[in-house]
Amino acid sequence: xxxxxEAQQRLLPEMYPLLQSRYRILQSIQLMQPIGRRTLxxxxxxxxxxxxxxxxxxxxQGLLDIQKLGMVCTSDGIAVIEQLRALVYEWSGLTQLAKxxxxxFGLQHVIVVPGDYNEDETVLTLLGKEAAxxxxxxxxxxxxxxxxxxxxxxxxxQFLQPIDAKQNVTFVAARGGIGHEMQMQANTLVAxxxxxxxxxxxxxxxxxxxxxxxYQAMLKEPMVIEMMAYYDRADCVIHxxxxxxxxxxxxxSSPEDLRILEEKGxxxxxxxYYFNAEGAIVHRIRTIGIQLEQVEQCKHxxxxxxxxQKVNAMLSYFKVAPKQTIxxxxxxxxxxxxxxxx
Amino acid sequence: xxxxxEAQQRLLPEMYPLLQSRYRILQSIQLMQPIGRRTLxxxxxxxxxxxxxxxxxxxxQGLLDIQKLGMVCTSDGIAVIEQLRALVYEWSGLTQLAKxxxxxFGLQHVIVVPGDYNEDETVLTLLGKEAAxxxxxxxxxxxxxxxxxxxxxxxxxQFLQPIDAKQNVTFVAARGGIGHEMQMQANTLVAxxxxxxxxxxxxxxxxxxxxxxxYQAMLKEPMVIEMMAYYDRADCVIHxxxxxxxxxxxxxSSPEDLRILEEKGxxxxxxxYYFNAEGAIVHRIRTIGIQLEQVEQCKHxxxxxxxxQKVNAMLSYFKVAPKQTIxxxxxxxxxxxxxxxx
DNA sequence: TATAATGGGACGTTTTTTATCCCACTGTAT
DNA sequence: ATACAGTGGGATAAAAAACGTCCCATTATA
Numbered sequence: 001x002x003x004x005x006e007a008q009q010r011l012l013p014e015m016y017p018l019l020q021s022r023y024r025i026l027q028s029i030q031l032m033q034p035i036g037r038r039t040l041x042x043x044x045x046x047x048x049x050x051x052x053x054x055x056x057x058x059x060x061q062g063l064l065d066i067q068k069l070g071m072v073c074t075s076d077g078i079a080v081i082e083q084l085r086a087l088v089y090e091w092s093g094l095t096q097l098a099k100x101x102x103x104x105f106g107l108q109h110v111i112v113v114p115g116d117y118n119e120d121e122t123v124l125t126l127l128g129k130e131a132a133x134x135x136x137x138x139x140x141x142x143x144x145x146x147x148x149x150x151x152x153x154x155x156x157x158q159f160l161q162p163i164d165a166k167q168n169v170t171f172v173a174a175r176g177g178i179g180h181e182m183q184m185q186a187n188t189l190v191a192x193x194x195x196x197x198x199x200x201x202x203x204x205x206x207x208x209x210x211x212x213x214x215y216q217a218m219l220k221e222p223m224v225i226e227m228m229a230y231y232d233r234a235d236c237v238i239h240x241x242x243x244x245x246x247x248x249x250x251x252x253s254s255p256e257d258l259r260i261l262e263e264k265g266x267x268x269x270x271x272x273y274y275f276n277a278e279g280a281i282v283h284r285i286r287t288i289g290i291q292l293e294q295v296e297q298c299k300h301x302x303x304x305x306x307x308x309q310k311v312n313a314m315l316s317y318f319k320v321a322p323k324q325t326i327x328x329x330x331x332x333x334x335x336x337x338x339x340x341x342x
Numbered sequence: 343x344x345x346x347x348e349a350q351q352r353l354l355p356e357m358y359p360l361l362q363s364r365y366r367i368l369q370s371i372q373l374m375q376p377i378g379r380r381t382l383x384x385x386x387x388x389x390x391x392x393x394x395x396x397x398x399x400x401x402x403q404g405l406l407d408i409q410k411l412g413m414v415c416t417s418d419g420i421a422v423i424e425q426l427r428a429l430v431y432e433w434s435g436l437t438q439l440a441k442x443x444x445x446x447f448g449l450q451h452v453i454v455v456p457g458d459y460n461e462d463e464t465v466l467t468l469l470g471k472e473a474a475x476x477x478x479x480x481x482x483x484x485x486x487x488x489x490x491x492x493x494x495x496x497x498x499x500q501f502l503q504p505i506d507a508k509q510n511v512t513f514v515a516a517r518g519g520i521g522h523e524m525q526m527q528a529n530t531l532v533a534x535x536x537x538x539x540x541x542x543x544x545x546x547x548x549x550x551x552x553x554x555x556x557y558q559a560m561l562k563e564p565m566v567i568e569m570m571a572y573y574d575r576a577d578c579v580i581h582x583x584x585x586x587x588x589x590x591x592x593x594x595s596s597p598e599d600l601r602i603l604e605e606k607g608x609x610x611x612x613x614x615y616y617f618n619a620e621g622a623i624v625h626r627i628r629t630i631g632i633q634l635e636q637v638e639q640c641k642h643x644x645x646x647x648x649x650x651q652k653v654n655a656m657l658s659y660f661k662v663a664p665k666q667t668i669x670x671x672x673x674x675x676x677x678x679x680x681x682x683x684x
Numbered sequence: 685t686a687t688a689a690t691g692g693g694a695c696g697t698t699t700t701t702t703a704t705c706c707c708a709c710t711g712t713a714t
Numbered sequence: 715a716t717a718c719a720g721t722g723g724g725a726t727a728a729a730a731a732a733c734g735t736c737c738c739a740t741t742a743t744a
Contacts, residue, residue: 002418007425010403010418011368012361019354026353036690049733052691061352068741070690076344076352083349378721391702394722410710412721 005087016091023088024114025054026063026073027081031125034070045119089114097334101327104341105318109134109326116332117306123330124306128155131304131328135238136160138300141167143235146174146290147193148271149186150240152304157189160196169199172230174239175272175289176206202230208251210286224288231290237298241305242269243313251285268313270303271295277312279319296322306330311337347429358433365430366456367396368405368415369423373467376412387461431456439676443669446683447660451476451668458674459648465672466648470497473646473670477580478502480642483509485577488516488632489535490613491528492582494646499531502538511541514572516581517614517631518548544572550593552628566630573632579640583647584611585655593627610655612645613637619654621661638664648672653679 002010009016028044029035035043041051055071058064063077073081089095089112098110111134113126135156139145147153163169171190187203194201204227210218218224244266248258264282266274271290274283281292295301301322305314306329314333321327344352351358370386371377377385383393397413400406405419415423431437431454440452453476455468477498481487489495505511513532529545536543546569552560560566586608590600606624608616613632616625623634637643643664647656648671656675663669 002421002425004425004429007422008361008429010405010422011364011400011426012357013399013403015354015357015361019350019357022353034690039689047734049735053732057355058353061355063352066691068690079344080349080352083344083346084353087346087350376721381720389703391704395701408722410721 019084020088020092020114022054022058023081023084025051026058026077027126028122029055029064029071030073030078030081031122031129033072034067036070040071043121092331094331094334097331097338100338100341101329101334104337105321105327106323107318107321107325107327108323110334111326111328112331112334113306113328114331116308117330118308118332124151124155125158127152127304127306127328127330128157129159131238131302132156132159134326134328135236135300135302136163139163139167139169139236143167143169144230144233145169145171145193145236145238146231146234146295146298147171147186147190147237148174148239149177149184149189150242151184152240152306153238154184154189154192155304156238157192157196160193162196162198165198169194169197170230171199171201172227172234173202173204174231174237175285176204176287177208202227204288206287208285208287209254212286215286215288218288227288231294234290234294234298236300236302237271237290237295238302238304239270239295241303241310241313241317243267243310244269244274246309247274257283268316270317275316275320277316279316281320292320298322299324301325303327304329306333308332308336311340315340361426362430362434364396364400365423365426367393368400368419369468370464371397371400371406371413372415372420372423373464373471375414376409378412382413385463434673436673436676439673439680442680442683443671443676446679447663447669448665449660449663449667449669450665452676453668453670454673454676455648455670456673458650459672460650460674466493466497467500469494469646469648469670469672470499471501473580473644474498474501476668476670477578477642477644478505480578481505481509481511485509485511486572486575487511487513487535487578487580488573488576488637488640489513489528489532489579490516490581491519491526491531492584493526494582494648495580496526496531496534497646498580499534499538502535504538504540507540511536511539512572513541513543514569514576515544515546516573516579517627518546518629519550544569546630548629550627550629551596554628557628557630560630569630573636576632576636576640578642578644579613579632579637580644580646581612581637583645583652583655583659585609585652586611586616588651589616599625610658612659617658617662619658621658623662634662640664641666643667645669646671648675650674650678653682657682 024044028040037048037051041048055064059066062074063080064071065074092114094112094114098112101107101110111130113123113130115123117123171193173186173190175186177185177187187205190201190203206218244261247269248261261274261283265276266282267277268275272285272287273281273292276282301324303325311333367386370382374385379390379393383390397406401408404416405422406413407416434456436454436456440454443449443452453472455465455472457465459465513535515528515532517528519527519529529547532543532545586603589611590603603616603625607618608624609619610617613634614627614629615623615634618624643666645663645667653675656679
């Protein structure tokens, strides 16, 4: 038998894409408000005219308000977004995609947000929102949270909210690091996260490439010993998944390291580990950091990664990903994965 | 809090009129199939192009099939119509209108079908469909059903279905009649209804205007006595409501009768009774027929009438209508009534 | 004070929609 | 057998709507 929404869709097939597009616009406005037509159009890869047409309707409906600084979502608009989220995700097949990935890779939970990370910046915000929501709804009492670097992980920051003083949360940098791209580094992120949540944090400023000697020496440092203890106690890990090549290049790895990685078939990177297509560890950055075994002991593991170009890395890492992993990705990547397994 | 359909409507306000119009087209096709573009366009007072655009979409959706003889509804199309009926009626305010009339006139149940009887022939079919549905779902066991004439009542015919042999239904003409407009006469209708349902029927062929003498003589006729007995036992009445003037003209009433009717302020007509605006009986055709008191004794009374020009008649008759009356009318009339009482 | 971003207005161009034919075909009634 | 009314599909010129793209005055912000 036909359900009413199905019947509605049969009678009005053009409704679905329109609804989806308009939802996307309203959602983006909510995430980027206040925002102007042109900026929004650029962000959503749409023409100014199209944005204008749709926002005119949304304004008439009282879902958004136009102010001097730009367009903002009204409370009605937010209510509409909330009410229709499940429906839109269901219709876009996002829920189905998520279930598919969950099953295929034996992960605890998968969330697929609409859009393509490579084409639309708001996708990053959506990733962060969902990841933060997952994280916040899972922390209870005293917690040690290990955090890696990267844009995906950084996206959580704006959605973290202050918590009860009773709950004692400590963010610790999952690996030592220093220097380039401070904004996305683990050390920076733990500080930001802690500030947003009125929580504690521990940083670990260390070079990324230690010689064997230096490494052994560092192991005796009190600061390092303290961090190692934290890693042992970690309750939660929030991490990204990187493409091996990209990561190596970004880390200014030495030519010999690059050669070694390529030789050993490294595909993905997470917590400083490099994995090949079969999920075997083929290399590790010689610095202080959380161990894979310690990650596996964590109650909660939140992985955030998006974009088609990371699909190979995801597939590789999923071979070893702990089953308690909650994975947040974007539609483009999820579809790419689904296509390969169809 | 916003419901999901409400949210959907807020985000996609143009959906509702489109859905309604497309529903109307599909519904009309179902009622008039097989039918061509041009005939349908004329019937719905739309342009051929518009019909073409919509039916193209409906065909793509597999809701209708295009055959040599014209367009027909597929089983999917019928399912969609059934599923969305309640929704469309609710959105069009038809349900609300019906409730309003129910309350205002103290009727058991009111059904308002979309459209305007004066502008769209399919409205008559809808009236018949709903009325037949009401009738069929109310007959249980042995039943005597009195039926008057008129187009509205005639519209039930095509929707009456054969019933169980165990159930013994007898249609009786509510009044004597003979001559003009056989098609719509009570005597013709009872025969048609009975044939459709494999039921019994009794006709009463009598002149519409009897002299006092002839009337008294007739009362002694066995045939008439039998009919009177049926009227006494009647379980159900199906009748129309007429505008006094129209009816008088159609019945070729004598100029003196016309004058009398006008003088006494006759507005409405039902079962051969004429009522004034206050609902008082001002005249009665002198022929054999069911008595108003007998109608009031019936378990079920189904009244069918549509069109703006009958609003005055409806309002007049409702002053005396039995409270067990189920009234089926069209949107145009219902709105007209609602406006007068707002 | 300079700048960058905002909403609103305007306008020529392009695309879509609309109204209205014609055509070949087919059941049906004469 | 034949005329006819009604069918879907095709085509086309005109009208209308949508579109892309500027400009402009204004205004927070740096």
